[in-house]
Amino acid sequence: MPLRGATPGGTTTGEPATPWPPELHLPLADLIATRLLASLPRPRRHGTAEGGARRRQPGLDFRELRPYQAGDEVRHIDWRVTARLGRPVTRLYEEEQEQHHWLLLDLSPALYFGSGDRLKARLACELAAALLWQGARHPQTLQIHGLTPQILNQKGPPLPLLHQICRHYHAGLARAPLHGTLTEAVTLLRARLPAGARLTLIGDHQVPPDPLCQALTALAGAHPIDYWQIRDPLEAGIWGQERLPVTSQQGPGWLDAMSPSFNRRYREAAARQHALCQAWLLPLVRRLTLLDGSQSLQAQWEAS
Known part of the structure; x- marks a missing residue:
C-alpha cells in the first residue's frame, strides 16, 4: 500500500510506536520466525543431486573416495560407486574454510x-x-x-x-x-x-x-x-x-x-x-x- 498521510514513528528496540497502521508494523518476532524457513531444504538451481549420499555435506568439502572402514559414517557411503564396484566405498570430507x-x-x-x-x-x-x-x-x-x-x-x-x-x-x-x-x-x-x-x-x-x-x-x-x-x-x-x-x-x-x-x-x-x-x-x-x-x-x- 502506498504510504499516504502517515506520521513517522518507531523505536530503537525493534517494536514500533503507534502512529503507523498495524499492517505496516514489523515485529521482531516475525524476523525470528524466519529461522524455520532457513532450515527448510531448497531445490538446486543447476541440476539436482543424484541420490542422498552424493549431496554435498554442509560445512564440508569432498576430498577423496576410499574403501569403507569400520567406524566410517554410513551417511558418507557413496552408494552409486558401491553398486558399481560391488563393495562399500565411502566419501571423505574435510572442513571447509569459513x-x-x-x-x-x-x-x-x-x-x-x-x-x-x-x-x-x-x-x-x-x-x-x-x-x-x-x-x-x-x-x-x-x-x-x-x-x-x-x-x-x-x-x-x-x-x-x-x-x-x-x-x-x-x-x-x-x-x-x-x-x-x-x-x-x-x-x-x-x-x-x-x-x-x-x-x-x-x-x-x-x-x-x-x-x-x-x-x-x-x-x-x-x-x-x-x-x-x-x-x-x-x-x-x-x-x-x-x-x-x-x-x-x-x-x-x-x-x-x-x-x-x-x-x-x-x-x-x-x-x-x-x-x-x-x-x-x-x-x-x-x-x-x-x-x-x-x-x-x-x-x-x-x-x-
Whole structure:
C-alpha cells in the first residue's frame, strides 16, 4: 500500500510506536520466525543431486573416495560407486574454510510501496533475516542502506542484527530521502570485503544504472554475488476496472485499468524493464532472483 498521510514513528528496540497502521508494523518476532524457513531444504538451481549420499555435506568439502572402514559414517557411503564396484566405498570430507558473508539490505524509499497488504520493504527485511539465519555458522556482516546507514558484524545467532533490521525498517516508513545512493553503498564494499567473501544484495526491481553495473563488475571478479529483487504486482501489470491515481516526476496522472490499449502498453513496458534487468545483471551475478512483493516469503522461499 502506498504510504499516504502517515506520521513517522518507531523505536530503537525493534517494536514500533503507534502512529503507523498495524499492517505496516514489523515485529521482531516475525524476523525470528524466519529461522524455520532457513532450515527448510531448497531445490538446486543447476541440476539436482543424484541420490542422498552424493549431496554435498554442509560445512564440508569432498576430498577423496576410499574403501569403507569400520567406524566410517554410513551417511558418507557413496552408494552409486558401491553398486558399481560391488563393495562399500565411502566419501571423505574435510572442513571447509569459513567464508565471510556480507549482506547489503536496501531500504530506500522506493521499497516502501505495496499495492496489497505488504510493503516490498517488509518482504526485503524478512528475506534478509532468513538468509542471516541460514548463514549463522559463518561470520556475517549486515550493511543497511537506509535513512541511517549502518554496518554490523556478527557470528552465531543473528538476533542483534534482527533488532537493527526492525529499527531501520520502522525509520524508513517516513520515506525521507537518503543521503547516498545504492551505487555508493556497493562501491564502498570493494575496499571492505574480505578476500573470498560472498555478497548478497536485496533491493528493488529496477534496471541498474551504469554506475551500479560498474560497481558490481568491479566486485564480481573476486566475489560471488547473489542479487534478490522485489517487485510489486502493480509494477508488472494492472488489472480490474478502475483508474488509479499516481504521481511521478512528470506530475500527477492515472493508471487506467479500463483501457485495453493502456494495459497492453503498460505490460509491455514492464516486460522490457524485466528483460533489461536480466540482460544487465545476469552476466555480473551468480544468482538473480525475483520475488513477488505481494506474496509471503514462506510461499516463495522453497522455490526461489
